[in-house]
Amino acid sequence: MKDENRIGTQNLGSLYTNGRVRSRREWRGIVDTAYDFSRWLHNWITMFRVVLVKPRNIKAMFRYRWMASYLAVPMMIDRHTQGLRNEHLRICHEEQDLIVEDVAKLLDKLFRGDRRIGNDREFSSKVVLVDENEMQSVMMGFPTVVPLSREIASTYIPVLLNQRAALHYIDVAQEYGLAGDVCPMPEAEAGVSIDDDAPVLGCCAVQCNTTCDGSLMGNSVISKRLELEDGIPVFQLATPLRHREDDVQEYAAQEIRNAIAFIEEHTGEKWDWTHYFECAKRVNYATKCRLEWLEINRTDYPQVFGSNLALYTETNYMAISGRLKVFEDADRKITALAEKAFKKKRMAANEYRHRAIIWGVQSHYYMDFLVWLLNCWGIVPLTDMLSMVNTRMIAETDTPENREQAIYDIAWLTENMIMRNRTHGGYKVLLDELWEFVEEFNADMVILWEHMSCKALDGMHGMFEEKAREKGIHLVWVSHDLFDPRVISRQGVRDQINSYMRTVMNEEPVDPSLEILNDVESW
Amino acid sequence: MMTLIKKLLSFLLKLVLIAVAGTALLFVVYFFNLDMKLTAAMEPLLTWFYDNKVKRDQHL
Amino acid sequence: MKDLKYLAWFENLLQEANNELVAAAREQGKKCVSYICENSPEPLLNLDGCFSVRLRAPRTGSMEMATYYMTSFLCEYSRALLERAIEGGYNFSDCLIAPDGCSMINRCAENMELLHAMEKGKEHFFYEHMEIPMKADDNGLNLYVLQCKNHILTPLKENFGIDISDAAIRRAVAEHNRVCELIRAIGEFRKGDRPTITGYEYSVITMATYAAPKAMLIEKLEETLEELRTREPDAKNAFRVRVALVGSEIDDPDFIKLVEDTGAFVCVDRYCYGSFPGRDPIHLTDEEDALTQICRQYMVRGQCPRYMNTAKLLERRSYVDELAKEYAADGILYEQVKFCDPWAYDRMLGSHIMRNEYGYPVLSIDRPYAVSGIGQLRTRIQAFIESVEIKKIHGGSR
Numbered sequence: 017m018k019d020e021n022r023i024g025t026q027n028l029g030s031l032y033t034n035g036r037v038r039s040r041r042e043w044r045g046i047v048d049t050a051y052d053f054s055r056w057l058h059n060w061i062t063m064f065r066v067v068l069v070k071p072r073n074i075k076a077m078f079r080y081r082w083m084a085s086y087l088a089v090p091m092m093i094d095r096h097t098q099g100l101r102n103e104h105l106r107i108c109h110e111e112q113d114l115i116v117e118d119v120a121k122l123l124d125k126l127f128r129g130d131r132r133i134g135n136d137r138e139f140s141s142k143v144v145l146v147d148e149n150e151m152q153s154v155m156m157g158f159p160t161v162v163p164l165s166r167e168i169a170s171t172y173i174p175v176l177l178n179q180r181a182a183l184h185y186i187d188v189a190q191e192y193g194l195a196g197d198v199c200p201m202p203e204a205e206a207g208v209s210i211d212d213d214a215p216v217l218g219c220c221a222v223q224c225n226t227t228c229d230g231s232l233m234g235n236s237v238i239s240k241r242l243e244l245e246d247g248i249p250v251f252q253l254a255t256p257l258r259h260r261e262d263d264v265q266e267y268a269a270q271e272i273r274n275a276i277a278f279i280e281e282h283t284g285e286k287w288d289w290t291h292y293f294e295c296a297k298r299v300n301y302a303t304k305c306r307l308e309w310l311e312i313n314r315t316d317y318p319q320v321f322g323s324n325l326a327l328y329t330e331t332n333y334m335a336i337s338g339r340l341k342v343f344e345d346a347d348r349k350i351t352a353l354a355e356k357a358f359k360k361k362r363m364a365a366n367e368y369r370h371r372a373i374i375w376g377v378q379s380h381y382y383m384d385f386l387v388w389l390l391n392c393w394g395i396v397p398l399t400d401m402l403s404m405v406n407t408r409m410i411a412e413t414d415t416p417e418n419r420e421q422a423i424y425d426i427a428w429l430t431e432n433m434i435m436r437n438r439t440h441g442g443y444k445v446l447l448d449e450l451w452e453f454v455e456e457f458n459a460d461m462v463i464l465w466e467h468m469s470c471k472a473l474d475g476m477h478g479m480f481e482e483k484a485r486e487k488g489i490h491l492v493w494v495s496h497d498l499f500d501p502r503v504i505s506r507q508g509v510r511d512q513i514n515s516y517m518r519t520v521m522n523e524e525p526v527d528p529s530l531e532i533l534n535d536v537e538s539w
Numbered sequence: 540m541m542t543l544i545k546k547l548l549s550f551l552l553k554l555v556l557i558a559v560a561g562t563a564l565l566f567v568v569y570f571f572n573l574d575m576k577l578t579a580a581m582e583p584l585l586t587w588f589y590d591n592k593v594k595r596d597q598h599l
Numbered sequence: 600m601k602d603l604k605y606l607a608w609f610e611n612l613l614q615e616a617n618n619e620l621v622a623a624a625r626e627q628g629k630k631c632v633s634y635i636c637e638n639s640p641e642p643l644l645n646l647d648g649c650f651s652v653r654l655r656a657p658r659t660g661s662m663e664m665a666t667y668y669m670t671s672f673l674c675e676y677s678r679a680l681l682e683r684a685i686e687g688g689y690n691f692s693d694c695l696i697a698p699d700g701c702s703m704i705n706r707c708a709e710n711m712e713l714l715h716a717m718e719k720g721k722e723h724f725f726y727e728h729m730e731i732p733m734k735a736d737d738n739g740l741n742l743y744v745l746q747c748k749n750h751i752l753t754p755l756k757e758n759f760g761i762d763i764s765d766a767a768i769r770r771a772v773a774e775h776n777r778v779c780e781l782i783r784a785i786g787e788f789r790k791g792d793r794p795t796i797t798g799y800e801y802s803v804i805t806m807a808t809y810a811a812p813k814a815m816l817i818e819k820l821e822e823t824l825e826e827l828r829t830r831e832p833d834a835k836n837a838f839r840v841r842v843a844l845v846g847s848e849i850d851d852p853d854f855i856k857l858v859e860d861t862g863a864f865v866c867v868d869r870y871c872y873g874s875f876p877g878r879d880p881i882h883l884t885d886e887e888d889a890l891t892q893i894c895r896q897y898m899v900r901g902q903c904p905r906y907m908n909t910a911k912l913l914e915r916r917s918y919v920d921e922l923a924k925e926y927a928a929d930g931i932l933y934e935q936v937k938f939c940d941p942w943a944y945d946r947m948l949g950s951h952i953m954r955n956e957y958g959y960p961v962l963s964i965d966r967p968y969a970v971s972g973i974g975q976l977r978t979r980i981q982a983f984i985e986s987v988e989i990k991k992i993h994g995g996s997r
Contacts, residue, residue: 036579036582039571039572079593081593084585087581094575195938195947199940212595229701229905230944232907233904233941233944235907236907236912240912240948270741271738471701472705474669475670475703476710478669539579
């Protein structure tokens, strides 16, 4: 399928240099370039307004190594908007610009309460530290409590911005004796803690065993310092692994009750059911919108897909969890744009050749790989594993029965945190359901991210191959090490696709200039 | 009265010219990626600072 | 020292997963309940009419098939088990109980299930995947009890007609405790300046109690205990230092032999498949049902690193310290099987804390599953022993 009316840059590879940044930004035609320019301005103003104008945040910039990665924020947006026009460009900006503002506020709050920086004790007394790898659903009933994640700020976002952001911390953890085969995400988070590079604030913390064994164990390194040295009490929220089984739901629910009691005890705030059900409505609205986008993606003209779907779902579903109205407004606008584009049968790239399900754990240092797939080879990433999350509507009306149900709903959402809802819970959710999605989305290809340190995923390698063979589906393995591009570089990731497309599919790239890129030094 | 209007118009014209020039300048920065080229040049300086000037209590 | 009369017999039981006692018990009509994680409460797997076997893969060579299915990034224990299962080495099993204790063991069990690796020709074969607690608290206890009921007791009853009553459980505990008491008593001979049992011998005997039907071992365990009471130690102590061995699963006594060949006496076996805490007797009262009491004790004493609350984290260190003091360990050897995520972190933390906060000399290593003849390991342990010895000579190892 081709778009003959496409305007703008054809050879996107020509924008790459051998250094950190691109030679220039993309020309997308007058209207879309003007739009992109206005959003660029908006984002810089946001960053100044929220973060850079405050001296304490500048102080933080010179204290925390990971802050250097935030120099690359506009470039991250450029990477994810590459090749986009019209509604797809606007959808991307709707999401990314909102995330930029949300993260800017996160940074500002972290430094406000940080004992080393702003040291606002009154503010800090209302802060609850939460894991990056944790559904913030347990905070839905605490309107005056401020949940903040140090890991999102110090590792998760920086690696999206700068492929080398986590390397120092991974090395620190390994210098202290941690084996190199563990997942680099908790490894880097542990490294931040060991390296004394995490803000210190909050009245308490809630850690969670999601995503995985590595995350559970990495938390022990962090809680040792947090609880035993910084004096911040920690509650470990244990979430069952066999989340599809009925006989674990009561355990999960009781953990939520215990977590709520812990937060109430340490913040002095009480759970607010009115606020909770307001958030629940937004969670349901987000679910409804996501299901609608996925429905559109099942057609020949998918609209919200690739990193537009993946990054936004991760943020909205996990980190926001209905707590902010502004994300509900964004959901509405994105849906309107998607419906408008669908009616016009818009395409997001010059050519669509393949329909793919992206499965497995994404290479975090190369999230814009999904955009590259589309632009270079015409492979449309219809959906990904991290976006195939909860589809169940939760109770949203305040009644005595629903208050009881709500605890189970929060537990259910926590169990179904992104990624772990597939990597744990048995082989059905990881292996069997993939093929159901392949059929539903009429996909002819599966791009399987093989995060080499993800034992839960690797452990099903052979079964994935056997099933793909049985069903006659092209299964393309793309190995990576999540946070560490030294193991497999971005070009190494691309080469796995390039080899398959040339040798097995006998195809030439849609945009040959993107096939080989020297971006080892790039952000 | 006419003088006042002329002065006002002159002022507004200058404002518009400044705004247009400013927008054009910003567009140049945007299109030629000068903001990222600048921040990329700042990165090594910051890294040097983190390596040499920040005291950390590194331990498990 | 004079050879223990039954050591060769115990060693022989460890040469094959389907050893002579497993075969004999099956011939008697008993059901073999295979399991792969220390978080499965053993007495529940040893009710009348069944016996438990903790799976191991002795004399593992290549793991190519398992590596294809699970990749080379998963721990070698899990791959060795899958390899052996694919080869048909566990066809003696009548069921598999697999707690979802860690991703690797879980995937191992799931691959066995998907490949139908163990149930050939068995009408009632079942696989059960259990949830187990991650914290030792009331909520965890409730979960544990429910999971044991749903995924151990009920399937045993429904598939094999096993009596799962409280009385039956208490009988199984009594037999389990008898074995534990014997193992503990045998282990006491590791104390003192001239121990009359080596760490290797002890590991063989202890391992046999995981790998073979317990009831059939009791007589020879009793005789071995009696033999030890009069066994004369060597005139000169062959060992230069005493070490506590701590960490992930070790089911190959050759690793203990390797350590002891370098001159270190393994006085404490705080690893998965060791006797601490796996061979602590279970104390039952009449005030509560046996199942709850068993689950509580397994949960409270569990040393698996997946227990993630801070209290458990601290307790794992203080436990090692208590054992090291009780058995007069000069140093600690922290080990993990390669590619084990939970122990990768716990080994890092444990090594640092025991060294810096408790003051023990610590050697921290990761090792392959099959360890015989690994030169590098031997060299590292030798160097560690020398450093501990020097510290002792200069007036105290801590």
